[in-house]
Amino acid sequence: MSLIVTREPAEAGFDAARLDRIRAHFDRYVADERLSGWLATVARGSDLVWVGRGGHADREAGVPVSEDTIWRIYSMTKPLTSLAAMMLYEEGAFDLNDEVSSYVEEFAEARVFLGGTPEAPRTRAPEEPVRVLHLLTHTAGLTYGFHYTHPVDAIYRLHGYDFGYPPGTDLARAVADWARLPLIADPGRHFNYSVATDVLGRLVEVWSGLSLDRFMRERILEPLGMYDTDWYCPPEKAERLARLYVPSQGRAVAFDELGRYALKWPSMLGGGGGLLASAGDYWRFTQMLLGRGALGTQRLISPASLELMTRNHLPAGADIASSALDTFAVPEYAGVGFGLGFSVVLDQVANRSLVTEGSYAWGGAASTVFWVDPAEEITVSFFTQMLPSSTYPVRRELQRLVYAAAVG
Numbered sequence: 001m002s003l004i005v006t007r008e009p010a011e012a013g014f015d016a017a018r019l020d021r022i023r024a025h026f027d028r029y030v031a032d033e034r035l036s037g038w039l040a041t042v043a044r045g046s047d048l049v050w051v052g053r054g055g056h057a058d059r060e061a062g063v064p065v066s067e068d069t070i071w072r073i074y075s076m077t078k079p080l081t082s083l084a085a086m087m088l089y090e091e092g093a094f095d096l097n098d099e100v101s102s103y104v105e106e107f108a109e110a111r112v113f114l115g116g117t118p119e120a121p122r123t124r125a126p127e128e129p130v131r132v133l134h135l136l137t138h139t140a141g142l143t144y145g146f147h148y149t150h151p152v153d154a155i156y157r158l159h160g161y162d163f164g165y166p167p168g169t170d171l172a173r174a175v176a177d178w179a180r181l182p183l184i185a186d187p188g189r190h191f192n193y194s195v196a197t198d199v200l201g202r203l204v205e206v207w208s209g210l211s212l213d214r215f216m217r218e219r220i221l222e223p224l225g226m227y228d229t230d231w232y233c234p235p236e237k238a239e240r241l242a243r244l245y246v247p248s249q250g251r252a253v254a255f256d257e258l259g260r261y262a263l264k265w266p267s268m269l270g271g272g273g274g275l276l277a278s279a280g281d282y283w284r285f286t287q288m289l290l291g292r293g294a295l296g297t298q299r300l301i302s303p304a305s306l307e308l309m310t311r312n313h314l315p316a317g318a319d320i321a322s323s324a325l326d327t328f329a330v331p332e333y334a335g336v337g338f339g340l341g342f343s344v345v346l347d348q349v350a351n352r353s354l355v356t357e358g359s360y361a362w363g364g365a366a367s368t369v370f371w372v373d374p375a376e377e378i379t380v381s382f383f384t385q386m387l388p389s390s391t392y393p394v395r396r397e398l399q400r401l402v403y404a405a406a407v408g
Contacts, residue, residue, distance in 0.1 A: 003067045003280050007047035013408025014042070014049055022401045023052040026394070030055035033251035034392060036243065037065040038384040039279050042402055045377045046287065057242040060254060067280065070233055070240045071383045072262055074273045074364035076282070078197045081271035082136055082341025084204045084215055086305050093207035096133040100140075100199065103206045106179035112141065113182035118154035123182050130187045132203070135196040136340040137313045139323075141183030142194035147326050152184045161195070163258075165268050171212065174268060175202045184325060191314055191323040191338060201271020212269045223298040224288055228278040232265050241276070242385045244366065252386060259385075273365070279383050282370060286379040289360075289372045310360045310374075312337025312344050319346060332396065353396065354403035369395045376406065 009016040022040055029035040037055030041048060053065045088094065094103075101108035107130050111123035126141070134140035145156030146163045159181065160166030165174055178199065184192050201212045208215050213231055221229050233241045244259030245252035262276055284295060293301040314323050320333035320343065335350030336343050342360035345351060356378075361371030367389045370381040382398050389395075 003041060003048060003051045003283070005048050005051060007044070007049050009049045009405075010408075012044040012047060012049040014044070014405050015407045016050075018405035018407070019050045019402075020052075021405070022050070022398065023054060025397065025401060026052075027054045029392070029394075034247070035384050035386055036245050036252050037069075038382065039065050039067075039069065039071075040382045040398065041279055041283055041380065042405075043283065043287070043379045045290075048283070057240075059252070060243065063239070065242070066240075068228070068240055068278055069242050069383070070228060070237060070276050070278055071242050071368060072244060072259075072364070072366050072385060073275050073277050073282065073368050073383075074366055076277075076362060076364040076368055076370065077271065077273050077275040079341045079362055080216060080220060080275065080285070081197050081201045081204065081212075082309065083301060084212075084220060084271075085132075085136065085200050085207075086309060086340060087219060087301055088204065088207045090302060090305055094132055094203070096131070096136070098132050099129040100132060100135065100203070101129065103203055104175055104179060104199070106176045110141075110179060110187075111182050112186055113150075113152050113155075113184060116151075118151050118158055121151065121155060121182050126183060126186050128187045128189075130183075132200075133313065133340075134187045135200045135203070137338055138191050138193050138196050139188050139315065140194065140196045140199070141185045141187050141189075141192065142178060142196045142199070143184045143192055143326070144194055147193075149326055150184055152182050155181055165270075167267070169268055171198065171202050171205070171268050171270065174270075175199050188315060190325045191318075191320050191328065192325045193328055195270075195272060197272035197341070198270040201269065204271065212271055220300060223300065224281075224284045224295055226277065226281040226284055229275055229281045231269055231274055231276070233262050233276055235263075238263060240278075242383075244385045244387060246387050247391050255387060258387070279381060282381050282383075283379070286370055286372055286381060290374065290377065290379050309340040310342055310344055310358075311339050312346055313340060314338050317346075319350070327390075353399055355399050356403075363389055363395060365389055367391065367394055369398070371399075378402070378406065 039053040288295040292303040335347035363369035
């Protein structure tokens with residue numbers, strides 16, 4: 001869809017000159033080649049008030065970023081999978097307290113890492129079973145092989161689960177494998193970013209009787225008009241696909257070894273990552289969220305369920321920074337909790353940011369991000385293709401630039 005500004009910034013309470021600082025700021029990233037290109041949207045209520053873009057979707061081919069560029073959104077897939085699960089929750093498919101072993105029997109034998117080495121771990125029985133709630137909040141004790149912060153991460157890598165999956169693995173097989181690997185901690189104790197949302201995607205299949213891609217397409221993507229969102233980029237759209245980059249000596253260099261996988265249908269549809277989308281498509285998703293579960297005449301979820309999803313569910317009301325066992329235990333996540341698929345700003349002062357308390361968000365591995373601010377009726381999204389997302393502080397920089405422009 002076209003990204004058409006439908007309301008002037010001043011009419012929506014923004015200073016247009018201050019919004020244009022976003023363009024100047026990220027164009028500097030392009031000028032010194034830290035990023036190949038970028039695109040950002042700022043909306044208030046149902047109106048787009050600012051769209052900016054710069055640089056190249058494919059610098060080597062000389063293809064500029066356009067409104068219909070297709071981006072790898074990686075973990076920005078997670079909120080859609082969480083939404084899919086909660087839609088089924090509303091239909092009575094499960095309870096948040098249900099044990100995951102009720103649907104994936106391998107979880108009945110889950111064990112917690114106690115010590116030893118990745119090759120010869122010592123384990124014990126968990127004090128609490130893995131529940132559906134734990135999957136939605138990343139408190140299940142699962143992990144990612146690419147964290148490189150705990151022996152259990154290494155165990156995942158030994159079994160072929162790093163940034164990708166063993167060849168020929170489908171979602172059901174991967175979930176069964178993860179259930180047999182040690183948990184990093186007792187379920188419900190700590191935030192640890194993980195394959196939990198991939199497991200949730202498998203449960204969507206079990207609960208609905210549909211493959212994850214079919215459920216997502218029929219129940220979310222088509223009703224919202226997200227026709228450029230898919231698990232791969234088909235040949236007829238390949239010229240619109242942005243190139244993937246990684247940093248090398250301070251500049252972005254193409255990473256085609258990984259980037260080319262977006263051009264073929266994946267062997268595994270992971271609910272935690274894998275979707276590609278245009279900025280216009282994801283803007284429609286954020287509009288549905290701001291609309292309390294509805295976009296136009298299409299209601300996907302009730303306001304009550306979305307309200308539950310966007311409240312902090314971490315143990316004892318902790319923030320991510322104090323609860324996390326992984327790389328999220330950093331000041332950037334102080335004052336930020338986690339709901340059912342979204343991070344949630346709890347304390348603006350502790351977070352040392354301008355983002356309104358109650359705003360919720362998430363991002364992707366290639367430095368993409370979105371957030372929804374219900375109090376100010378602001379939605380923002382940012383797209384680029386720089387892997388990993390920790391390369392530059394673009395997300396917090398964008399937050400400052402947007403709220404510095406919100407003057408009305």
